[in-house]
Amino acid sequence: MKRQILYRVIPIAILGLTMQSCFVAKKYDRPEVIDEQYFRTDNISQDTLSMANVSWKELFSDDILKQYIDKALENNLDIRIALENMNAAQAYMQQGKWGYAPTLNLGTNYTHSVVSKNGPQGIMAGNTRVKTDLYDVTGQFSWELDVWGKIRSGKRASSASYLQSVAAHQTVKTQLISTVASTYFQLLALDQQKAITEQTIANREKSVETIEALKEAGQVNEVAVKQTQAQLYNAQALLVDINNSIKLTENTFSILLGDSPTEIERGKLAGQNINAELTIGVPYQLLSNRPDVRAAEYGLVNAFEMTNVARSNFYPSFRITANGGLQSLQFDDLFNTNSLFANIIGGLTQPLLNGRQIRTQHQVAQANQEKAYLNYKKSVLNASKEVSDALYNYESAKEKLVLKEQEYKSYQLATDYSEELLVQGLATYLDVLTARERALAAEIVYINTEVAQLNALVSLYRAVGGGVK
Numbered sequence: 001m002k003r004q005i006l007y008r009v010i011p012i013a014i015l016g017l018t019m020q021s022c023f024v025a026k027k028y029d030r031p032e033v034i035d036e037q038y039f040r041t042d043n044i045s046q047d048t049l050s051m052a053n054v055s056w057k058e059l060f061s062d063d064i065l066k067q068y069i070d071k072a073l074e075n076n077l078d079i080r081i082a083l084e085n086m087n088a089a090q091a092y093m094q095q096g097k098w099g100y101a102p103t104l105n106l107g108t109n110y111t112h113s114v115v116s117k118n119g120p121q122g123i124m125a126g127n128t129r130v131k132t133d134l135y136d137v138t139g140q141f142s143w144e145l146d147v148w149g150k151i152r153s154g155k156r157a158s159s160a161s162y163l164q165s166v167a168a169h170q171t172v173k174t175q176l177i178s179t180v181a182s183t184y185f186q187l188l189a190l191d192q193q194k195a196i197t198e199q200t201i202a203n204r205e206k207s208v209e210t211i212e213a214l215k216e217a218g219q220v221n222e223v224a225v226k227q228t229q230a231q232l233y234n235a236q237a238l239l240v241d242i243n244n245s246i247k248l249t250e251n252t253f254s255i256l257l258g259d260s261p262t263e264i265e266r267g268k269l270a271g272q273n274i275n276a277e278l279t280i281g282v283p284y285q286l287l288s289n290r291p292d293v294r295a296a297e298y299g300l301v302n303a304f305e306m307t308n309v310a311r312s313n314f315y316p317s318f319r320i321t322a323n324g325g326l327q328s329l330q331f332d333d334l335f336n337t338n339s340l341f342a343n344i345i346g347g348l349t350q351p352l353l354n355g356r357q358i359r360t361q362h363q364v365a366q367a368n369q370e371k372a373y374l375n376y377k378k379s380v381l382n383a384s385k386e387v388s389d390a391l392y393n394y395e396s397a398k399e400k401l402v403l404k405e406q407e408y409k410s411y412q413l414a415t416d417y418s419e420e421l422l423v424q425g426l427a428t429y430l431d432v433l434t435a436r437e438r439a440l441a442a443e444i445v446y447i448n449t450e451v452a453q454l455n456a457l458v459s460l461y462r463a464v465g466g467g468v469k
Contacts, residue, residue: 025149025308028156028301031373052289052464054275056177059461061273064266065184068257072180075258079176082169089158089165096158099151102143109136135334138325145319148312157305160298167295174291174467176256181458183253188269189451190246193444197239200440204232214423227433235440269450274457289465296372296379303365303372310365313358316350383463390460397453404446411439 051059060066073079111134115121121130146152211228214220251261288294324342328334351358415435461467 025153025312026304028304030297031300031376051461052466053469054461054466055469056461056467059275059466060181061275062184062267062271065181068184068253069177069180072176072257073173076176076256077258078172079169082165082172086162086165086169089162093158093162096155099146099155102141104142105140107138107140109138110134111136132329133331134327134329135331136325136327137334138323138327141320141322143320144317147318148315150309150312150317153305153308153312157302157309160301160305164295164298164302167291167298170291170468171295174462174465177467178458178462180253180256182455183249183256184266185269185272185451185454185458187246187249187253187264187266188272189447190242190249191266192269192447194239194242194246196440196443196447197235197242201232201235201239204228204235204436208232231433231436269447272454274454274461289468290379290383290463291465291468293376293379293383296376300369300372300376303369307362307365307369310358310362313351313361316348318346318348320344320346386463387460390456390463394453394456394460397449397456401446401449401453404442404449408439408442408446411435411442415439 056069057066060069111132113132113134115130117123117129144151208225208228211220211225215222215225250264253264254261322342322344324340326334326339327341328336328339333339415432418431418435421431
């Protein structure tokens with residue numbers, strides 16, 4: 001009897017394995033969306049070295065900043081959310097790896113039934129109430145052959161989804177490093193602006209005393225005194241704005257660290273240095289370093305494989321099912337060999353009419369695949385723009401910094417000269433006021449330009465995919 005069962009099952013299994021040669025799932029090929037012309041910059045070279053390969057721990061020279069980045073990577077809420085998304089995707093990936101495995105369920109049941117006297121069984125029993133007890137221990141086995149590659153495509157889709165979540169986590173990481181560094185530099189710039197403004201206030205308080213003495217000597221009038229006092233009040237108001245900006249920036253920085261708003265310890269702007277050469281590597285390597293580009297491509301792979309799954313639903317499915325166990329009306333006879341029962345079914349199921357569900361699923365999958373492709377291409381274009389923007393911003397800030405330093409020094413000298421000439425009666429007080437305002441504004445702009453240069457380097461580091469290592 002066992003041989004007869006095998007003779008029936010083996011041909012069906014062989015048929016299913018043979019049909020696997022009719023594999024309908026397509027193979028994924030990376031689309032050609034990388035083109036050097038996307039990168040509007042003169043810095044593209046064939047050198048495979050890239051600042052993306054530099055660890056953020058080596059990139060920044062400020063030990064305090066590195067401690068903050070390390071803390072943010074551990075405590076930031078966006079990082080922790082991305083990590084949980086990755087854990088969920090990993091669970092689905094593990095499930096996808098078991099797609100080839102059969103399902104097996106075991107169960108035990110006790111059934112007590114009482115039939116109606118007026119029912120067929122009751123009438124056949126002479127209008128007596130029949131009571132039965134049924135005991136059974138059963139096992140159910142089911143296995144679907146992956147004839148059309150449906151399971152394989154599902155497995156690859158779940159793997160791509162996991163890798164996409166990993167890349168997304170890395171994207172949040174690179175963005176966080178960039179944001180922490182930029183915010184930290186902004187705090188240092190505000191500190192320096194505050195120090196300059198406080199020194200300016202002290203100088204203008206002395207200027208008020210000087211101009212009042214000149215008024216007593218008859219060299220200037222009350223208008224000059226009031227204008228000098230107005231400049232003092234203007235500097236004091238500027239200090240209020242700077243102090244407020246410092247508090248708000250500290251609050252933002254605290255949230256990045258995963259803390260409640262608090263005061264932030266920090267270094268000096270003059271001591272900041274970016275320890276990396278301005279190299280971005282070849283375009284293909286550049287995009288492979290970008291975690292957001294990798295995440296977009298993994299999204300495309302997932303959508304591509306899900307289209308394969310939807311396509312395979314048009315074809316028949318081959319499934320082998322079996323169940324068996326022990327069944328008896330008497331519990332004492334349950335584990336007797338006579339209580340054994342079993343059956344096995346192997347068959348093909350071809351969908352015919354299902355309310356257009358399969359065709360709709362396939363069309364939706366194709367639309368999702370096209371959206372994923374467009375999103376991938378968009379991420380490539382966005383990457384090229386960010387790299388180009390960062391390079392131009394850095395070069396612009398570098399040139400501007402030299403000019404703004406010369407501008408500030410010139411205004412500072414003009415202020416000193418005008419004050420000396422005023423005392424000697426060779427200049428008007430309007431010249432002094434104008435020189436002072438322009439000197440203060442030029443020095444603040446110089447500081448902002450210095451920070452802009454640092455931020456451009458940080459942006460370039462993130463744009464080329466730095467911060468993952």
